[in-house]
Amino acid sequence: MEKRIYNFAAGPAILPEPVLKEAQEQLWALPGVGMSILEISHRSKTFDKIIAEAKEGLKSLLNISDDYELLFLQGGASLQFSMVPLNLMINKKADYIVTGSWSKKAVKEAKRVGTVNIAASTEDGNFKRIPKQEELKLDPQADYVHFTSNNTIFGTEWHKEPEVGNVPLVCDASSDILHKKIDVNKYALIYAGAQKNMGPSGVTFVIIRKDMLERSSDSLHTMLNYKIHVENNSLYNTPNTFGIYIIALVAKWLKNLGGLDAMYKINKEKADVLYKCIDESGGYYKGHADKDSRSLMNITFNLATEELEKKLVSEATAAGFDGLKGHRSVGGLRASIYNAFPKKGVDDLVSFMKDFQRKNG
Numbered sequence: 108m109e110k111r112i113y114n115f116a117a118g119p120a121i122l123p124e125p126v127l128k129e130a131q132e133q134l135w136a137l138p139g140v141g142m143s144i145l146e147i148s149h150r151s152k153t154f155d156k157i158i159a160e161a162k163e164g165l166k167s168l169l170n171i172s173d174d175y176e177l178l179f180l181q182g183g184a185s186l187q188f189s190m191v192p193l194n195l196m197i198n199k200k201a202d203y204i205v206t207g208s209w210s211k212k213a214v215k216e217a218k219r220v221g222t223v224n225i226a227a228s229t230e231d232g233n234f235k236r237i238p239k240q241e242e243l244k245l246d247p248q249a250d251y252v253h254f255t256s257n258n259t260i261f262g263t264e265w266h267k268e269p270e271v272g273n274v275p276l277v278c279d280a281s282s283d284i285l286h287k288k289i290d291v292n293k294y295a296l297i298y299a300g301a302q303k304n305m306g307p308s309g310v311t312f313v314i315i316r317k318d319m320l321e322r323s324s325d326s327l328h329t330m331l332n333y334k335i336h337v338e339n340n341s342l343y344n345t346p347n348t349f350g351i352y353i354i355a356l357v358a359k360w361l362k363n364l365g366g367l368d369a370m371y372k373i374n375k376e377k378a379d380v381l382y383k384c385i386d387e388s389g390g391y392y393k394g395h396a397d398k399d400s401r402s403l404m405n406i407t408f409n410l411a412t413e414e415l416e417k418k419l420v421s422e423a424t425a426a427g428f429d430g431l432k433g434h435r436s437v438g439g440l441r442a443s444i445y446n447a448f449p450k451k452g453v454d455d456l457v458s459f460m461k462d463f464q465r466k467n468g
């Protein structure tokens with residue numbers, strides 16, 4: 108079998124090995140079905156069971172109550188930048204908290220629908236921090252407040268959701284969904300592209316509180332209307348059947364691991380090891396994010412010169428650590444260590460970084 112390397116990519120990203128193995132085994136024919144998941148009808152009993160398993164698995168991991176509906180849509184998290192305002196911005200005004208490039212893209216689409224109040228932005232200082240609660244200039248009359256729980260590019264993360272009173276809270280959780288338990292009851296809507304912590308690209312997971320569905324106008328285009336997708340159990344059109352199947356397997360893997368508290372403990376350990384290496388390097392490695400805003404999923408850091416950064420990336424790639432080049436807006440390096448990324452891979456990267464420092468310090 109082909110050797111696997113350490114995949115630090117930001118997304119699509121590493122998936123749990125037991126999930127890949129089970130999918131590989133079943134790709135020829137699903138047990139008792141005689142056909143592959145790639146071949147079966149989305150209207151079949153078999154697929155009904157798979158989508159139900161995916162929903163049940165996520166519902167139980169995130170402890171989602173019956174007040175919410177779960178959807179598997181297409182168009183990426185990027186389409187949610189449009190669907191959220193189209194469905195929820197009934198009085199044509201919403202608050203957006205801007206903590207990175209993805210929040211800015213969400214704002215761009217929301218502005219096509221109504222007035223956007225930037226409740227806070229940390230763009231000054233190149234998004235190295237999450238704003239404090241006191242900084243938020245929230246409008247109590249806003250249709251909703253939108254924030255991005257983890258900023259994939261800049262490596263910052265909200266460790267506690269913003270307090271927004273009675274205004275519905277909407278979250279883009281694409282890059283940290285399922286990394287720990289959250290209180291879903293605080294949210295009106297959560298969306299996430301699957302391709303980091305949940306499965307392959309091509310599926311977007313949406314959790315929507317039932318009362319929000321009253322806002323979806325019948326005049327909306329069918330495929331952009333949450334209510335239609337709920338009424339059709341995400342099967343109004345042909346969904347990404349394979350993606351939903353993988354999500355069901357990932358949910359089972361998380362459950363077997365001990366659920367999201369167990370997952371969080373592992374994620375915390377992994378991130379701590381890497382941040383410790385950065386902090387104890389005497390300034391050789393400089394973390395981009397402020398300490399209290401650090402992400403557990405995407406760890407961003409720079410070296411003194413671009414030349415050294417290039418050298419590190421190229422030597423790391425040769426040594427089997429792939430996907431470490433930082434996004435151009437931060438430069439340097441980014442280690443994405445999502446749920447499925449093994450602790451051993453982080454330990455090995457840290458040894459590699461220490462060795463690099465010794466040789467090039």
Ligand SMILES: Cc1ncc(COP(=O)(O)O)c(C=O)c1O
Pocket residue numbers: 118182183184185186209255257258259260279280281282300301
């Ligand atoms: C936080 C966040 N939001 C949105 C997106 C866009 O997702 P998609 O490519 O699925 O549209 C990404 C992609 O990396 C992301 O990290």
